Amino acid sequence: MDAKIVIAFMILIIASIAFVELGSENEIPAKIEIYSQTREAMGTTVTIAAVGSNEDQMYESIDKAFERIEEIESLMSTYNDQSQLSILNKEKNVDNTDPSLVYVLEKSIYYSEITSGAFDVTIKPVLDLWASKYGDGKPNQPPTQDEINDALRLVNSSAIIINGTSVSINEGMEITLGGIAKGYAVDEAARVLISHGVENGFVNAGGDGFYFGTKPDGKPWIIGLQDPEKKVDPVTVMTLSGKAVTTSGNYERYFNDSARVSHIADPRTGYPVSNLISSTIIADSALEADALATSVFVLGEEDGLKLVESLEGVECLIITPDKRIVRTEGFEAYETVDY
Secondary structure, eight states, rough: OTTTTBEEEEOOOOOOOOOEESSSTSSOOEEEEEEEEEEEEEEEEEEEEEESOOHHHHHHHHHHHHHHHHHHHHHHHOOTSSSHHHHHHHHHHEOOOOOHHHHHHHHHHHHHHHTTSSSSSGGGGHHHHHTHHHSSSSSSSSOOOOHHHHTTOOGGGGGGGEEETTTEOTTTTOOOOTTHHHHOOOOHHHHHHHTTTSSEEEEEEEEEEEEESOOOOOOOEEEOOOOOOOOSSSSSEESSEEEEHHHHHHSSSSSTTTTTTTTOOOTSSSBOOOSSEEEEESSSSSSHHHHHHHHHHHHHHHHHHHHHHTTTEEEEEEEEETTTTEEOOTTTGBSSSSO
């Protein structure tokens, strides 16, 4: 579901510096700082930050985290003809599938099940159909109902067959992991940081973020949700530690700007959706937040909030087409006005 659109987050992080005493009183305190790097990966801008006193160690950890993101992209990109996902889409079967791809596919099937098909990674034929209708040199007219029906016949996550490391799909089917792979990559990058001794930091990939530990001053990470109308003040400001946050929306990118046809399509109907302006999910993992942000956007206000309320450790904020801001009961626990 690479039509998933991510609303840019403003990361309101003040790189404050704290000092801790190491050893005797005569020793110079070690300076604790935020070390970060920003690179392009997975079709977006990725920032990885680590808090510590050893600059070389922090940057080495950041490099390793980026390497893990690159590994995941090489497996799951639909733009790389040599990725295992592209090979699966072409050959309809892959043996000795990488465990990471198997894991993400299994999770994709799970989210399709709990959302009654509102999330479905086999939606690629539908997205390709709409993309073929809009853009330079294209008719800029919606597909016919018959064309949509033909594409919808290929949308069915339950037809993904996983047998150990062997994965197969039906003839004509194709998978896109745009609505879940980036979240998984964020989780994995954070895991790499932690495994290399980083206790405080964050990974943010185009708005899919995971934040752990604290800033150098011991306070939680502060993340602002950008206003859809590009106002200076954010919609809300969140404090997070050990949590992920992701937003999906339809006002940043379209198949065609003049036509304003959303990149996010409903796998059940085959049509682009505009049930909400945006949906923001806070969850324990970026993978979960990623998948559910798209799911809620497709489901709309009533069904989307009902789904989130049924899940443990997940909260949601949505902006409705009439500009109302609606939260699940526990979302306010993460909001702050002190920043």
